[in-house]
Amino acid sequence: MTELHMGLLAFGGVAVVGVLAYNKWQERKHRQVAEQMLRPTDDDVLLDAASAPEVESGAAEGGEEEYAVLIQRDANGQIIRPGQRREPMLDPEPQAQERLEPVLALDDEPPLEPLRPFLADPEPQPAAPLFAAPPAAVVAPPAPAPTAPEVAVPAYQPAPLGENRTPAVQPELAPWDDPVPVAAPLAASAVPVAATEAEAPRSLMTPALPSFLLSATADYIVALETVDFIPAGQFIESQRDALLRITKRITWVGLNEGSGEWEVMSSSNPQEYRRLRIGVQLADRRGAISDAELSIFHTAMRQLAEEFMAVADLPTRKAALEDAYELDRFCADVDIQIGINVVAVGQLFPGTKIRALAEAAGMALDGDGAFVRRDDDGRVLYTLSHQGQQPFTVEAMKSLSCHGLTFLLDVPRVPNGDRVFNQMSDLARRFADSLHGVVVDDNRQPLTEALLEPIRKQVAQYQGVMAQRGLVAGAPLSLRLFA
Secondary structure, X not given: OOHHHHHHHHHHHHHHHHHHHHHHHHHHHHHHHHHHHHOOOOOOOOOOOOOHHHHHHHHHHOOHHHHHHHOEEOOOOOEEOXXXXXXXXXXXXXXXXXXXXXXXXXXXXXXXXXXXXXXOOOOOOOOOOOOOOXXXXXXXXXXXXXXXXXXXXXXXXXXXXXXOOOXXXXXXXXXXXXXXXXXXXXXXXXXXHHHHHHOOOHHHOOOXXXXXXXXXXXXXXXXXXXXXXXXXXXXXXXXXXXXXXXXXXXXXXXEEOOOOXXXXXXXXXXXXXXXXXXXXXXXXXXXXXXXXXXXXXXXXXXXXXXXXXXXXXXXXXXHHHHHHHHHHHHHHHHOOEEEEEEEEOOOOEEHHHHHHHHHHOXXXXXXXXXXXXXXXXXXXXXXXXXXXXXXXXXXXXXXXXXXXXXXXXXXXXXXXXXXXXXXXXXXXXXXXXXXXXXXXXXOOOEOOHHHHHHHHHHHHHHHHHHHHOOOOOOOHHHHHHOO
């Protein structure tokens, strides 16, 4: 062990002894302070009552400090002897004093002396009585108020057929204005209903959704409304994978807050929307929507609302399925197509001549391999196709020869079907005359004018049934259902 080690051990021992000694000194010091603070300064009067006379007499001889401690005085300043000590007690019979209730001075001036230092005016004016009763006077009974003359209201009588049932006053409302409900009859002084509707704020009203975009008749519509404006692409891409499993048409429609109109949404459109309507079509020519597909759509819309914290209005699926099956049955009853055939008698029809006749009649070759006749709005009126199901092409028409052509009219998709049928039948006869053929039906029976007239009436009848259901033939809604 070196000298360094020895020195360190000695220094450590001295440090430990010093710490212990310091702790003992601190402990003793705190004990003395505690004894001084807890030492009783006064003697117990009850325990030292026997020695009180001696202490008092000693005080008379010169013990002034103890005399000051032991001598007690009453409320009048008289000395209380040890034998005459009085303990504090409650007065068993307090002196009864008359209770004074605060009263309001009606006739006299209220005392202002206690408040005078706080008043700004050194000489305040006398205050008027708070409740000055007016002098009694004889009051004549009020005259009866004039009453409105009674008007006899005739009992309701239904108007005869053919008369106008429109009320005398009809407020002019925009298509999206809802009628104001009237809970009770209007009094004579009430505001007319027309004026009340005119004052309604139109900015709070949501415009009605156009039926060519979404229709409650043909679509299951979910309404969504978010707090913030969100781009259309985020909405559409959110549930794309789930919605791809649905075979029916899905339409996204958003309210353009700038123009105040509903418009179709697309993922490439940067427009932001807050109010949405998403609809899945209930039926088409493939049939009604299935329960599984409607369930997928319902779940996707609920998840979409949760993702964007939107308020969602989801109709019940059971009622939607019933509407889908009923709509599909109706569409199947009116879904007819009428064809007029032109067949060759001896010589086949050359393709070049068919093309020339079709283009002269205003028909054009489309991508499906048929000649199409359209109206001014671009809607298909009727088509001309190869009877052998071979599509027409520009190159094939040069060397094509066929034995029959078919003119086809799709009744639900054509407006004014009876007139279009007449136009198509006339064109078929011109083709037959030019190509040296004959006009026949599907059973190869010749079609004369007498046989074509019942078909024309049948077309008008079917389209009339559709109109009664709210489906106009050739309208956008009918084009969607019969696609």
